[in-house]
Amino acid sequence: MSLTSAERQLFAALADLLIPAGSGFPSASEAGVANHGLDQLLTVRPDLLDPLKSLLLRAKDRSPTVFLQELQTNDPAAFGLLAESVPGAYFLNSNVRAKLKYDGQSARPIDPREDYLDDGLLQSVIDRGPIYRPTP
């Protein structure tokens, strides 16, 4: 089971309200969140499919703007589902990640330089002396 094209269109409309285009970044739909983004999302989070289908059924024939406002006010759990799914799919987009200069939680080996010694930073703490209460 997957999402129908009508459901995807509705998801795109809601997603663009959360993440419109701006600051040189594409909108959610321009980034493909309702297409391959959603497919990628549901591949790793298949548990989200049924809740999303239920949510989109509720949104059918409603104004996306009004529906989203109602969710935000009255149904934080359902809004939370969208608020996880939309950026979740958006930030899987490789172009978006490239524009952010974000290469994931990549490995960045520790620089062995002792940066706590910069500018006598630590000496200031040492000079203030002990701050603990000793064992009476």
Next chain:
Amino acid sequence: MTEPDPDVLIVGAGPTGAVAAKRFAEAGMRVVVLEQGDWPDYSKARANHADFELTAGRDWSANPNRRQAPSDYPIDDSQSDISAVLYNAVGGGTVIYAAHWQRNMPSDFRVRTLDGVADDWPLTYEDLQPYYERVESDFGVSGLAGDTAFPPGKGPPLPPGPLAPMGRRVARAHNRLGWHWWPAPNAIATRAYGPLKPCTQRATCMWGCVEGAKGSVDLTHWPQNIKAGVRLITGARVRRLNVDSAGLVTGAEYVDRQGAPHFQRASVTVLGASGIGTPRILLLSDSPKSSNGLANSSDLVGRRLMMHPFGTVVGLFDEDMQSTHGLWGQHIHSLEFYETDPARGFVRGAKWGLQPTGGPLSMTRGYPWGDNPIWGTNFHKNFRERFARSAMWGIICEDLPETENRVVLDPVLKDSDGIPAPKLIYRMSENSKRLLQFHLGRARESLEAAGARQVVTAPLIRETGWHLLGTTVMGNDPATSVVNAWGQTHDVSNLYIFDGSIWPTSSGMNPTATIAALSLRCAEHLVENRRLQKVPA
């Protein structure tokens, strides 16, 4: 040929059991360990995949009620201000902990004497100091000796992680304010160390360390313990301890993953099943002679639950803080407001740890950002202000013991083996509330002094009960405590408890350092006195 009964049975393969089993095995004792979980499955650790942020919360959730793995038991937290989080596996809580390695301070052991509240511990910082040093070597702790918040002594074996831009900025601010900070201690290898590989700063420590750099005892202890002859039985859920006519514990009844019952005999039994699991087992082990549970003549088993109310304050900066990455973990810590100042209107204090804020999806979530809007027209502007430009103080508040905050057996809820589940009854005290509000305010000042353009105080969330302490209190008087200073129960001389349950007060520190040191101290005492130990016939 029948195998001889083990000298020691340990329940729980978390840090308590790992440290104790190591010491017992070194002393040549026969050791069996029962663990209801399995080995952690690091194939589910996806820090090196694009979907990490989407899958981490599902596969590495710290809340057993959410995780619902076969190894988990449910916890009724409907009457608790805080939900308990724990991990049932070889490694226990260290599999998912942030590895903040904080010793307690001397005053933590003398709360009654110094502050007139709660109880003193039947030991001092100085008693525990050599054990801290030994376990820090075993866990591959990184940090720097000479912290002015602690008495002088040997430091951890590995150098500290970098301060990083966020740490340097806040450190300078604290120097201007005259406030304490120090390169933070972490059980995270900053260089290759024994079985640990060097950390690569993915900031994913709590959701499956793909590098094998975190000092979790499934890496630092269990493979070596097994080589040393310790027998570790996984998928073994203890449902009660049995006692003979002489009042000595004979061993544990447990259920395997297929539901089959077993009995493991032993000369001595040690519980290390957490501040919830340990009292649960004792309460389940009732008998005609002890109808309110085993080792419970004081009626204190399950009582005095402490869970460390937790606060978070985030600063947003104009410059790149590189805060998608780092040690999670902590880069610096501050104990400036740890000690009691009566003028503040409460007693005791809190430890602060400065952490990164993570990847892009973490910038959009309700925690730690609360109701601060991100969606809609200004999404990209709001997002860029947070992403890689933020740093957060995590605040561990000391929680004082109260007998009405407790773990009981749920009258209805049961685990998958039909064993009554634990229920938490816990209300945050007025002292804790005041303490938390004070520290949130000072942490805001810290980040403002560091130049934050905006400071966000995170909403309090329920799922922060990482530190489960106090439910089988340690003391010298059998009328007011469950175990003595060596973890031996007053009522049953061959039954011991070594885990965080025995803490008389909670300190305001992440507890694993002290849990490990205390377990080693208790284990060593048992080894040294084993010839005097009464055992069942």
